[in-house]
Amino acid sequence: EVQLVESGGGLVQPGESLRLSCAASEFTFSHYSMNWVRQAPGKGLEWVSYISSSTSTIYYADSVKGRFTISRDNAKNSLYLQMNSLRGEDTAVYYCAREGYYYDRSGSFVRYWYFDLWGRGTLVTVSS
Amino acid sequence: QSALTQPASVSGSPGQSITISCTGTSSDVGGSNSVSWYQQHPGKAPKLMIYDVSNRPSGVSNRFSGSKSGNTASLTISGLQAEDEADYYCSSYTSTIVIFGGGTKLTVL
Numbered sequence: 001e002v003q004l005v006e007s008g009g010g011l012v013q014p015g016e017s018l019r020l021s022c023a024a025s026e027f028t029f030s031h032y033s034m035n036w037v038r039q040a041p042g043k044g045l046e047w048v049s050y051i052s053s054s055t056s057t058i059y060y061a062d063s064v065k066g067r068f069t070i071s072r073d074n075a076k077n078s079l080y081l082q083m084n085s086l087r088g089e090d091t092a093v094y095y096c097a098r099e100g101y102y103y104d105r106s107g108s109f110v111r112y113w114y115f116d117l118w119g120r121g122t123l124v125t126v127s128s
Numbered sequence: 129q130s131a132l133t134q135p136a137s138v139s140g141s142p143g144q145s146i147t148i149s150c151t152g153t154s155s156d157v158g159g160s161n162s163v164s165w166y167q168q169h170p171g172k173a174p175k176l177m178i179y180d181v182s183n184r185p186s187g188v189s190n191r192f193s194g195s196k197s198g199n200t201a202s203l204t205i206s207g208l209q210a211e212d213e214a215d216y217y218c219s220s221y222t223s224t225i226v227i228f229g230g231g232t233k234l235t236v237l
Contacts (some may be wrong), residue, residue, distance in 0.1 A: 061225065
């Protein structure tokens with residue numbers, strides 16, 4: 001089954017670190033860009049970070065820039081999110097989400113800008 | 129970057145049609161055809177329902193349709209069914225950032 005499975009969530013204290021993982025299966029992981037999206041309890045979706053298929057391009061939301069690091073291991077079909085200096089406002093369900101891309105006629109990289117496959121999420125709770 | 133603006137809630141009776149709006153600016157919704165819509169049932173992951181303003185992924189009912197006019201995108205659900213009751217989020221992008229709407233809770237009466 002084509003799927004994404006997140007893991008690594010849990011309860012941590014403010015200022016601590018946590019590393020999330022996302023395992024991909026039944027599709028060619030290396031052919032896709034990937035994203036992390038989070039959802040605070042009872043709130044809406046918030047995009048967190050993006051990484052291209054080759055890891056050459058990485059983006060972060062301002063709210064996590066300098067504290068979170070996205071990475072991937074295409075040989076292991078895995079996506080990661082290293083979260084440092086965690087704050088209460090980082091409490092959320094974290095989803096990994098797949099994004100496609102293509103190269104246009106001029107050879108320019110074009111993102112799809114939509115997420116066609118999501119994991120079930122992993123809950124991160126930051127509290128003392 | 130500010131979230132896109134959606135109504136907090138909409139409702140409709142089975143068989144009726146409803147429309148959810150998503151308002152942004154010329155820098156996001158108005159400036160691209162990369163508007164997408166997601167459905168999320170309680171405790172579940174979001175599911176892509178519409179991409180590139182009006183395209184449906186394989187397997188999504190043709191009761192779901194999308195459109196855009198200026199800085200406002202819309203999701204229309206026709207022939208409402210009980211299983212359509214969920215939260216709906218629109219999404220677009222600006223520069224390198226993906227932005228979501230605040231979400232709309234659809235209640236099927």
